[in-house]
Amino acid sequence: MVANSNSNIPIALTIAGSDSGGGAGIQADLRTFAFHCVHGTSALTCVTAQNTLGVNRVDALSPEAVVAQIEAVATDIGISAVKTGMLLNSEIIAAVAQTIEKLENLQVVVDPVMVSRSGVQLIDDEAVETLRETLIPQATIVTPNRYEAQILSGLEIRDLEEMRSAARCIHHLGAGTVLVKGGGMSGNIRGVDLWYDGQNDETLKTETVDTPHTHGTGCTLSAAIAANLALGCELREAVGRAKQYLTQALKHSLAIGQGQGPVGHFFPLLDEFRQP
Ligand SMILES: Nc1ncnc2c1ncn2[C@@H]1O[C@H](COP(=O)(O)OP(=O)(O)OP(=O)(O)O)[C@@H](O)[C@H]1O
Numbered sequence: 356m357v358a359n360s361n362s363n364i365p366i367a368l369t370i371a372g373s374d375s376g377g378g379a380g381i382q383a384d385l386r387t388f389a390f391h392c393v394h395g396t397s398a399l400t401c402v403t404a405q406n407t408l409g410v411n412r413v414d415a416l417s418p419e420a421v422v423a424q425i426e427a428v429a430t431d432i433g434i435s436a437v438k439t440g441m442l443l444n445s446e447i448i449a450a451v452a453q454t455i456e457k458l459e460n461l462q463v464v465v466d467p468v469m470v471s472r473s474g475v476q477l478i479d480d481e482a483v484e485t486l487r488e489t490l491i492p493q494a495t496i497v498t499p500n501r502y503e504a505q506i507l508s509g510l511e512i513r514d515l516e517e518m519r520s521a522a523r524c525i526h527h528l529g530a531g532t533v534l535v536k537g538g539g540m541s542g543n544i545r546g547v548d549l550w551y552d553g554q555n556d557e558t559l560k561t562e563t564v565d566t567p568h569t570h571g572t573g574c575t576l577s578a579a580i581a582a583n584l585a586l587g588c589e590l591r592e593a594v595g596r597a598k599q600y601l602t603q604a605l606k607h608s609l610a611i612g613q614g615q616g617p618v619g620h621f622f623p624l625l626d627e628f629r630q631p
């Protein structure tokens with residue numbers, strides 16, 4: 356039998372950390388790519404010992420090891436979209452920025468992972484400056500959460516108007532489009548995101564899902580944006596679709612562990628494979 360091989364499959368790359376608990380990081384990204392029928396490639400930056408209660412330990416890879424992974428993929432398999440997640444330190448960020456700058460026709464989704472929603476700092480202080488100066492200017496879109504947007508803009512964010520002001524400040528750093536995520540907001544703007552592309556701003560809302568199990572929402576959203584870009588969507592459509600996917604995954608989140616469980620990436624298959 357001749358294999359029905361497919362050479363036209365869209366390909367995306369995630370440059371991120373490993374989450375041993377499987378809810379965020381590389382694990383969430385590759386699962387999200389797979390559920391979009393996008394072939395996922397990866398460059399690991401660090402290994403976290405993490406579960407639903409928090410991060411116990413982080414071990415970094417060398418910048419050279421990170422670059423070698425990106426180059427191995429780019430020079431052979433090819434990629435049309437990349438997302439960056441937890442880059443951990445200044446050296447890794449600078450190396451990633453230098454490497455992806457050389458790649459042509461690449462759409463770049465920067466999730467500036469600095470602080471998890473549970474308040475854990477995931478990147479050191481010097482790294483914030485390097486992110487601001489080297490990687491954000493290359494971003495097709497940058498997707499800070501409330502706390503990351505506060506750090507990047509220097510502004511406090513308590514409402515939609517302040518999300519709007521922060522998005523404008525971050526746009527000045529050189530990103531093409533800024534999406535300030537509202538998962539960390541409260542009341543009727545919890546889960547409302549603010550899009551600013553340098554000309555227009557827009558609030559993006561699906562529905563607020565009432566669940567404590569939100570681990571990995573940011574990783575999943577940025578990976579889904581990259582997947583949709585790899586599939587050929589325009590940026591605004593890619594973000595809209597990604598938000599729909601994320602909302603469904605949140606509605607099917609997993610109440611596992613003793614803390615904040617992860618979103619349920621495989622909701623499209625749940626009914627098919629659920630045990631009786
Ligand atoms: N309870 C919720 N209901 C609906 N959407 C939500 C909810 N919580 C988060 N979101 C959405 O999830 C996406 C990620 O936003 P969030 O602010 O949670 O990012 P984050 O803090 O980077 O995520 P993470 O928890 O992975 O760190 C955004 O589109 C946000 O609006």
Ligand SMILES: Cc1ncc(COP(=O)(O)O)c(N)n1
Binds near residue numbers: 374440468574
């Ligand atoms: C490896 C890794 N990357 C990203 C996050 C952020 O995700 P969250 O804020 O949901 O914890 C994380 N916790 N771990």
